[in-house]
Structures are given as C-alpha cells and as structure tokens.
Amino acid sequence: MAVETNTTRSTPIPIEDYKRYGRQMILDGFGLQGQVSLAKASVAVVGAGGLGCASLPYLASAGVGRIGIFDHDIVEITNLQRQILHNEETVGTPKAQSAKKALQRINSKTQIDAIDTAITSQNALSLLKNYDIILDCTDNVPTRYLLSDAAVVLNKPLVSGAAQKFDGQLSVYNLGQNGPCYRCIFPIPPRPANVGSCEELGVLGPVVGTIGNLQAVETIKILSGLHDQKPTMLIYNALACPPFRSIKLRSRREACPACGTNIDPDKRLDINNTDYVQFCGGSTPDWEK
Amino acid sequence: MAVETNTTRSTPIPIEDYKRYGRQMILDGFGLQGQVSLAKASVAVVGAGGLGCASLPYLASAGVGRIGIFDHDIVEITNLQRQILHNEETVGTPKAQSAKKALQRINSKTQIDAIDTAITSQNALSLLKNYDIILDCTDNVPTRYLLSDAAVVLNKPLVSGAAQKFDGQLSVYNLGQNGPCYRCIFPIPPRPANVGSCEELGVLGPVVGTIGNLQAVETIKILSGLHDQKPTMLIYNALACPPFRSIKLRSRREACPACGTNIDPDKRLDINNTDYVQFCGGSTPDWEK
Amino acid sequence: MASQTPPNISLKIEFSGGLELLFSNQRSHKISIPSEVPKDNNTRLSPPDGSTKPADISYLVYYLRDHLLQERGELFEEDGTVRPGILVLVNDTDWELEGEGDYVLKDGDEIVFISTLHGG
Amino acid sequence: MASQTPPNISLKIEFSGGLELLFSNQRSHKISIPSEVPKDNNTRLSPPDGSTKPADISYLVYYLRDHLLQERGELFEEDGTVRPGILVLVNDTDWELEGEGDYVLKDGDEIVFISTLHGG
Ligand SMILES: [Zn+2]
Ligand SMILES: [Zn+2]
Numbered sequence: 001m002a003v004e005t006n007t008t009r010s011t012p013i014p015i016e017d018y019k020r021y022g023r024q025m026i027l028d029g030f031g032l033q034g035q036v037s038l039a040k041a042s043v044a045v046v047g048a049g050g051l052g053c054a055s056l057p058y059l060a061s062a063g064v065g066r067i068g069i070f071d072h073d074i075v076e077i078t079n080l081q082r083q084i085l086h087n088e089e090t091v092g093t094p095k096a097q098s099a100k101k102a103l104q105r106i107n108s109k110t111q112i113d114a115i116d117t118a119i120t121s122q123n124a125l126s127l128l129k130n131y132d133i134i135l136d137c138t139d140n141v142p143t144r145y146l147l148s149d150a151a152v153v154l155n156k157p158l159v160s161g162a163a164q165k166f167d168g169q170l171s172v173y174n175l176g177q178n179g180p181c182y183r184c185i186f187p188i189p190p191r192p193a194n195v196g197s198c199e200e201l202g203v204l205g206p207v208v209g210t211i212g213n214l215q216a217v218e219t220i221k222i223l224s225g226l227h228d229q230k231p232t233m234l235i236y237n238a239l240a241c242p243p244f245r246s247i248k249l250r251s252r253r254e255a256c257p258a259c260g261t262n263i264d265p266d267k268r269l270d271i272n273n274t275d276y277v278q279f280c281g282g283s284t285p286d287w288e289k
Numbered sequence: 290m291a292v293e294t295n296t297t298r299s300t301p302i303p304i305e306d307y308k309r310y311g312r313q314m315i316l317d318g319f320g321l322q323g324q325v326s327l328a329k330a331s332v333a334v335v336g337a338g339g340l341g342c343a344s345l346p347y348l349a350s351a352g353v354g355r356i357g358i359f360d361h362d363i364v365e366i367t368n369l370q371r372q373i374l375h376n377e378e379t380v381g382t383p384k385a386q387s388a389k390k391a392l393q394r395i396n397s398k399t400q401i402d403a404i405d406t407a408i409t410s411q412n413a414l415s416l417l418k419n420y421d422i423i424l425d426c427t428d429n430v431p432t433r434y435l436l437s438d439a440a441v442v443l444n445k446p447l448v449s450g451a452a453q454k455f456d457g458q459l460s461v462y463n464l465g466q467n468g469p470c471y472r473c474i475f476p477i478p479p480r481p482a483n484v485g486s487c488e489e490l491g492v493l494g495p496v497v498g499t500i501g502n503l504q505a506v507e508t509i510k511i512l513s514g515l516h517d518q519k520p521t522m523l524i525y526n527a528l529a530c531p532p533f534r535s536i537k538l539r540s541r542r543e544a545c546p547a548c549g550t551n552i553d554p555d556k557r558l559d560i561n562n563t564d565y566v567q568f569c570g571g572s573t574p575d576w577e578k
Numbered sequence: 579m580a581s582q583t584p585p586n587i588s589l590k591i592e593f594s595g596g597l598e599l600l601f602s603n604q605r606s607h608k609i610s611i612p613s614e615v616p617k618d619n620n621t622r623l624s625p626p627d628g629s630t631k632p633a634d635i636s637y638l639v640y641y642l643r644d645h646l647l648q649e650r651g652e653l654f655e656e657d658g659t660v661r662p663g664i665l666v667l668v669n670d671t672d673w674e675l676e677g678e679g680d681y682v683l684k685d686g687d688e689i690v691f692i693s694t695l696h697g698g
Numbered sequence: 699m700a701s702q703t704p705p706n707i708s709l710k711i712e713f714s715g716g717l718e719l720l721f722s723n724q725r726s727h728k729i730s731i732p733s734e735v736p737k738d739n740n741t742r743l744s745p746p747d748g749s750t751k752p753a754d755i756s757y758l759v760y761y762l763r764d765h766l767l768q769e770r771g772e773l774f775e776e777d778g779t780v781r782p783g784i785l786v787l788v789n790d791t792d793w794e795l796e797g798e799g800d801y802v803l804k805d806g807d808e809i810v811f812i813s814t815l816h817g818g
Contacts, residue, residue, distance in 0.1 A: 425818075428816065453716065456714065477782035479781065479814070483813075524812060538792045
C-alpha cells in the first residue's frame, strides 16, 4: 500500500519514513515492525463527523497505508463546532471529500478512499471487506448494529466510539478469539424515543474529540500488536470526578445471533435480510440523515 | 473580541452564531451564557506542538474569541507524525504561523495572534498578561516553571498537559482560591539527566492528542464556569488497564516561593531575576530548541 | 464464623450517560436498603410479611424506580429489569458476569447504571 | 478491640511515567513487607535487632530500592526519599496530604510512584 518512493530491497519502508515516523518507531514494543504493520494496514472509518474528524488525522499522521472514509452527509455550518477536519470553505461539500482533502494535506502518501454512498445491509460486506479494521464513528443505532454484524461476518475488529453532551464511551468489539460483539453486550436495541443524537442533545467538541483520539490509539495498538485483547468499555464524563472509568465486559455470548458459536444455523443473523432501521424500532428523521 | 457582524442590541452574540454553536449552547449548564463567555475570552496556548495542535482546533471551533499561539520553532517533517495542524506544505515555516493558518480555515472569526518569539523570564509577563487563561503545551522543564510562575503573578489558571511515549498527564494549576501551582506540587526540578523529551523518548500521536483534547475540555469548563476547581491530576497510559487514573492533589503550599501566602517578601520568587534554565540544572541541546 | 445479618446494607449508586437526569440530575447516590426483601420485589412493605430473599439487583431496580426516580419510570425500568440500552455494573464489572438480576448485594457494593450513547 | 499486629502487610505498588523501566518494565507489583521495621530503615535485617517503628513510606522507598529495583537507583531514590520529579500517591491521593514519608502503611494500601512527564 505504501508509496514506492525510495524503497529498496534493503529497507522494509522507504528510507525517508525512518525520519518521518522516528518518534513512534523508537517506542518500546512498536519499532520498525509496528511501522511496517501500519504502512501495510487498511482502516475503514465509518462516519466523518466528530469522532471521525478526531481519529482520522492521527491515523494518517501515523502512517497507516490506506484509509477508507465513509460518510454520505454534506458539511454543514453546525458541524464546524466540533468536526475539525471540515472548514468554512468545505461547507456544502461531501464530508468524505472534505475529510480526504484535509488528510492529503497532512500525508500525501496515504491512500485515501472517500466513499459518499450510505452503508446499507446490502452493500456493507462488499464495502468493508477490503479493510483490516473498522472504526464505528457513526451517530445512530441501526448503523451501529449493522457495522457490528458486518465486522463479525468479515472477522475484523470494530473500534467503537460514541459521545453525547459531556459523555463519551469507547469499546473494541469482536477482537481476538473471545471478544464480544456489540450485540453480545446490547442484545436488544433501545427504543427510538430513548435515543438522542448529537444534533438533538448537543455535545462538547473536545469531548467527542477525546473519544475519537482514543479510537485512533486503540486502532494503532491493535495494528501494531500492542493490544491486550481484554474486552473493556471506557466511560468518560467531562464533569465527573474522576472523569474516566473502565469496565470489564463479558466475553462472547454463546447464544448471540451474530457471533455465537452455539446457535441454530437458521437462527443465525443474515445481514442481507435484516432491516436494521425496523429492528431498531422504526426510523426517525435524524437517524436517516 | 467577537467580530461584530450582525450583532444588534437584542442579541449578545451574532445571530448566526446561535446556529453555528447550537450543539454546545443546548448543553445543561453551558447555554447562551457559556457561549458569550467563550466569545469574550482570550486564551494563550504556549507551544504549537503535539499538545497545542490538539487543543487549538477545538478552542477555535468552540468560538473562543481570541487565541494567542506562542511557538518559536519551525515545522519539521518529524513533527507531522503527531502535530496535526501542520502539514507537508508548511514544513519549514514557523509553527505559530502554520497553526494560525489552519485555525483560520476552521473559524475566520477567531482573532488569532501568532507569536514566534521565545517566551523568556524577561517577556513572559507582558506577553501573557492580556489573556484570561494559559495552556502549557510546552516540551521542556524550564518553560513549565516559568509559565507556572507567570500564571501566579498574573493570577490566571494554567491548564497543563504533558505526554511522552504511551503516557500522558493533565492538571489545572493556580485555579481558584486554593489551587496549587506547579511549584507547589514539584518544588524541586528533576535533574536534566532524568528528563526526556518527545524527540528523545518518542510519543504516540493520538496519546499526546488525547491530552491536548482534554486541555481544551478543561479550558472550556473553566471559561464557562463548569469547573469544580478541585485540584487533581489525570494520568493516562495507553497500554495500562485501566488506562486512566485520577489523583487528588494538595492545595496551595503556604511556603511556596511562587504562590505561598506565608513567605518573606525577599524570599518571594522574582521572575525577572530567575534563570530558569540554570534553576533546572543547566541547558541541554533539546531544551533549547 | 456465624454473624448476624445486619438489617440494612449501604450501596453506592451511580448513573451516567444521561440516566442521571431521571434521578435529580445527580450522578452519585448513597442509599441503604434492607438486606432481606420480599420475593416479589414489593418495595413498599416494611418489614416484609411474605417470603423473603436476600436483596438482589432485581429488587434494587424496583427500589430505585419506586424511591429514587423523579420522573418517567419507563426510561429506567421495563418488564422487571432495566430497559434495553442500559448497562449495569457491579463494582466495575458487567453484571452479566455476576449473575445479572440475581446478584446478591453486599454492603459497600457500587452499582453503576449507564445509558449507552449513540452520538458521534 | 485489641488485635495482634500481623507480622507482614501486603501492598500494591504501581510505577508509571517511565519509572516502570527501572522495575523490570512492570507497572504493577504486589509485595509483602514487615509491619515493624528498623528505625534506621535498614532493609537487610530480619528480624530487626534495634529499635523499630511501624513500616512507613520512608522505609518502603528503601525497600523498593534494595529489593525491587533492577538498575540505576539514583533515578528513584535520593537523600532518603524519592528523587525530585516523582509524585507519590497513597490510595490515589498525593502523599503530601497523608504525611509524606511518615505515612504508616496499612495492609492493602496501594502506593503509586509517578515520574512527571515534560514532553508535549
Ligand atoms: Zn455477539
Ligand atoms: Zn505554589
């Protein structure tokens, strides 16, 4: 994936990259091997909103070889309060393109796919299958279940972030042999009436930024082999004391319709035939956006 | 400070800002008053490296009226691994200018002062006196003591971040009636031999990014009156489980030469006559940079 | 070592992710509940007059709904347990690892109720 | 309630901010030390033959230097206490609020040593 400039048989990454990424290559447990892993890796970031705008620049800066940006929204002025890759000039243009432009300024060698078609149960598997890892940076419940189910079928880790108001949450799903999927932890979706979005409930910019940054940390840890693979959830509230709390999560649920090892083949979830909006209790205007 | 476009006597901020900043203005405890406070506020960010590049865009996005960016370094290719406001085109230009350019793209209304002279014991007070709050985003020990001493003299809160390798630390100093200063917590500087920099020790990009984001959170909390003013230190290690830990810090030290209420006037620290590099044990090439 | 069951146990209760809005907008609560409670989770009878069980999380959910909740109980409790989308933690561990509603509460336990977030 | 002093106390020790490199690159350690120790903090004598005191953090610093440290003691201990730039926490509270080196250790205490960071 990495651009071929100056690569010779004697160096696994281009000579100039030893300088550019030296500050992380000297880290214990990362090293040259970590950099090679990042350069070879492809990461799908679904959602170029508050979370995506915070994780994407750090993935490009760190030298991830290929990044897919998935978002079918258009940049609006109300996004600029927290979505720092977009700017006043890109208001009115597709978010995926706006984010791509910003990343290219940072790292011209990163291969960036900007996909502005919506991810659906029909196309999720084919859109995501060519990436090594998926970041859930979305803002709605149906897409969260869809991404989790797709990650299970494709056997890829899902680095999931969420933020609202002064609160944030972070988890890695479907990691390793026994890591739970989103559905293992939340078998039943909340009613639409109990769900809010950033647009309805508001959110502080650097709160969603912090969670997005932490998604980039987890992604780099997984790609470079530094992740301990224990299933946990990190909970953040900017006004609480202490602001962070870590929770130990259960392992894979045997009877999980998505990832369970102990369920009837005909009860196993079939993404193509699942209506995620209906499963989550019907559509609301904001989810559809 | 806020630009005067469309402001009429009937609205305390320009009409269009109700839309732009709506996602945070609807937050409990923030509201219109919080937005007015940000618009009127001036923030000095000292250091446009890894920490500054993560906190600055969120301050500009949130609508802080005036931001001073202090950095006398030039953007180098080795910075791009983590300093996301700079890019391949601004390599070789002053960091303060490079960061200003990025912020202006995000928010053309923010008044941005880019200062590329070094902060010294001679000019610190005059350079910083016109800001309401100071962010310590620096990378060396002498400047950390200097900024703390200046914050005490000027009676301004100091939002201090630091990061190295997989580790980060965050504290707010000199806040409220009894908040300790940096010198209260660390009366004696470590020997130069025991100090490393990001250049020597390395750092993971989104680790320093997370701490910078959290500095922006603390700054917005202080400016909008949401901070509980309890002295704490937040400690982060990206590989630890749990990754975050909060520590309760002591209150102001009566005998602190900078902020103590119980010391001889002639023992009180005088910034102008303090050689900070010498106080910290002499210079090393990297500190000077 | 035979010890007499104390009549009450103290618990630390935390709400987060927006749930605190239902509970006086307060994230942290200290409560005291009986250590033996009615099998049918009736929280109004004291002392219980029917058969009893040690206080468990199922009872706690009813207790919080009946005694601490300020409004809109359906946003917290549903069909005898927490509504979908709420994660329950026993001393920082997912309650599924601890027996869910059947977990018998101990004096000093910290129980956290977290509403999952979906924004981004 | 008169209880006999146990001969040893168990402690959880954590190192962070780079200090773990001096201690086998391991952040978390469980150790057991005598509850009564020599007044002069000599950690080699067992049992102590001179006058004793309850084990405090001053003794712990010597103990860690003598028994757990792998290399370069000057990066940890200096003049009988931790070197400048190390923060000591007693159960998540700055040790200055707990009496610094004089804090008497209790069974189960968690003591954290943090090297302050300066990078940015
Ligand atoms: Zn599952
Ligand atoms: Zn002080």
